[in-house]
Amino acid sequence: MTRVEIRGLKKSFGPVQALRGINLEVESGALVALLGPTGAGKTTLLKCIAGVEEPDAGDILFDGQSVLGTPAWRRDVAMFFQTYALYPHMSVYDNIAYPLRERKWSRQEIDRSVKNVAEKLRIAHLLDRKDPSTLSGGEMQRVALARTLVRNPRIFLLDEPISNLDAKLREEMRTEFKRLHKELKQTIIYATPDFLEAFAIAEKVAVIKDGVILQYDTPINLLRRPKNRFVATFIGSPTINIMRGVVRRMAYGWEFSTSSLRIQLSDVGHYSKLLDGSEVELAVRPRDIVLEGPKNRNTFKAKVVAAERLGYETIVTLSLGDVELKAVTKGMRSYKYGDEVIINIPGDRVILFDVSSGEAMY
Amino acid sequence: MANLRNNRRGRRKIVKTTLIYLSTIIAVIFFIFPIYWLVATSLKTRAQAFSTPPLFVWEPTFRNFIDIFLKRQTEIEAITGQELELATGAEIFFYNSFVVTFSSIAIATVIGVLAAYSFSRYKPAGTSTLMFFILSTRMLPAIVVAIPIYFFYRSLGLYNTYIGLILLYTMFNLPFAVWMMKSFFDEVPRDIEQAALVDGSNPVKVFYKIALPQVLVGLGATIGFLIINVWNEFLFALLLTERATRTVPVMIAGTRGEVGINWGLIAAIETLYILPALVLIFLLQRFLLRGMTFGTVRGVK
Amino acid sequence: MTSQATTGSRLVRIFPILLILPAVALVTFLVIFPLIWALGLSFYSYNVIRGGAPIFIGVENYYRLLNSLDVWRRFVLTGQFVFYAVSIEFLIGFGLAHLFYNQFRGRRLAITLVTTPLLVAPVAVGIFHRYLFDATFGIYSYIAQLITGQPVKILSQYPMFAIVFMDVWQWSPFMMLFILAGLEAIPKHMLESSEIDRLSMLAKFRYVIWPTIRPLVALALLFRTMDAFRTFDTIFTLTEGGPGTATEVLSIQIYRIAFQFFRTGEAAALAFIFLVIIVLLTNIYLRLARRE
Known part of the structure; x- marks a missing residue:
């Protein structure tokens, strides 16, 4: 249960300004969606929170304490990467067990947790697969998700975790996330380009575009009282x-x-x-x-x-x-x-x- | 009518296929023949090697290969123009080549892989300048640095030592190792390493547990090219070695064209000498272009 | 927590530099330092055999070399060798690349066999070509005799042909690899649409093939020109620059001045002139390639 505050976060890659002053507060235990089109800066923001990208300016606080001095491997967050980022040279089991092994869990604990999460995501039958690159897209996604969910970090960062699944599985996973959040009661930041997904899952949604948060509000307010034309047109189908x-x-x-x-x-x-x-x-x-x-x-x-x-x-x-x-x-x-x-x-x-x-x- | 056209098309296809195979055979013969002839000569007796017109059919003999390593000291000395230590055959040169190649590659690989990883991942300040500088050493004619290095080595006592040659070869192969390995590290998705960081691995662990296993094939190819580079180097070996440290190419180059030398024996030595290249060409085929351009051109399917 | 945090970020900061340090140190010790030293030496008169302290003579080495007819002859000779070798290699490489652009059984093996010369040690190539070109029992001489009907002493009669032939044998496959890579980079749909549009062979080459392979051709020519310019091992072992000075290219001349006559200062100066030419050539090439 961790409260996340982001203050004036800026990040550029060469001439490209990915983030231009992001302010965001995520209450402890809340599930917040980052909603925005491709290239809006969602991934960069999540990576800054995870600590794998270093912001140029601004601050990130967990429970009121700045974590900028804490390197990624000590920040205790779990992140799902949009590209899955599975370790190609490890079996499915080893992929999921990796974060636990790095935390020196005991063998039995690791085994129990891995099997548990695999069961939940219905990939238990894949655990023995040696080469993750032979999995289907949906399977890879679930393995990556399992690796993210296998431990109990301060914050979960999920970067478009279900965007590549087929429609039916996506729907199931949406419900799954809501249930998971109820069970875990963890702070979750969830990035997605799909407003329906954001609305279905999150209590509050931050609409992000060109590295700026345009509006951070409840789904109903985003729909009824958008702050500007972009928010109004991005949300809702058919388009306003x-x-x-x-x-x-x-x-x-x-x-x-x-x-x-x-x-x-x-x-x-x-x-x-x-x-x-x-x-x-x-x-x-x-x-x-x-x-x-x-x-x-x-x-x-x-x-x-x-x-x-x-x-x-x-x-x-x-x-x-x-x-x-x-x-x-x-x-x-x-x-x-x-x-x-x-x-x-x-x-x-x-x-x-x-x-x-x-x-x-x- | 349609049948006729099909026939004509079929005939044209046959002609094209025949042409392709014919040209391929001619090309292969042209490029393989000298190597074939070298190996063939190594299986000939001295008299057979000297026959005019050249002998295409003969009974092969392995005598030459045995002679290389047996006590034919005086003949080897006569052929190569090298004075040998005590009673050794040509194996001493192979031993020297092996020591120098193996050691310098081990060092160059380790240093090169580390630097390449850093350049690829962290892009520290000045990376592009440094990389360009490193690449420009490829264009540097060896003879230009040969002069000062020769005098350095003389005055520093590195002349005619293994360590001197190893140091030199390490240096000359470092640029290649860095560029080549960087091109392989560049292909490892950053997300994989970032995922490992988030999963709790520090950068050192990320390097050897995550990044390195992804580039093992590339590392193998790089080492293959390094072997060729060092094994084939001639000028510095010629300038900086004497009896104790002479490598194979210097010995081979010493075979001056005196009348009556045993070409069969020389061919046998050369065959052994180019054997690693003949094996490696099959293993490195996929990376050939990449290797010859320092990793800047990714190569043929 | 705080101290842990700082060690963590310190690791992040130092780690990349630690990784590069050995490489930079070695390069400095064995390239930069010698080069500066050699540059200094080129302004001195110094002869190892004669001994004694080097005498500072300013640019006299350079002045003498650039006014020497013999040096200019070496330049012309080296230029001829580079020009003949590289252009023939380009033509053969171009033909081979088009041949191997076709898919056929045994293609992979044929490519491997054809590219074998690339990895063979130059010294072995040089020495063995001496055997192949030998006037009495060399098979190439024998073939030449079959064709012309009279004995041909290739190495003494046509030494330039011999060194160009040897270079072409070893390096044509290099050109082939580049051009083949270029051909394979042409999008399939472009070739197909050019078939549908019934472009003439010439038009197809000009508008579809050439634009894609041009950068690779430029790069291949760059690499080959530089390398041919520096060729030492093969020519040195085949002809030692002879007969006379008929194949004494620049790198062999520098070697001779430095290590046979031990006129070290002069050799260093010539080496630097050589270096400047190479740097200039590289730049001209790169600029041309970029403008295209």
């Missing part, structure tokens, strides 16, 4: 709809308008930064758009451009004058190209972004 227009102060409140539609915004008192007549971007999640609901102030006629039937739901692409929107509706609905539908855009579910900075305007 964004249209550009002008906001005006009306008698009843704010109104957003493009050349082809006007949306009345329900002013819940937080549009304090808005200037009358300024250009903004309005974002609305496809799932918030209501198809063929009761008429209200924000009801529009739209034409169907395309429909993807996904079983439990249908994604409909609509055209509304010069804007194109995606909406999601429940069930298998058959729409044809050119059908006219009535949609409601809920004025209390939209998010406004500053055009130039991309910051949300609350």
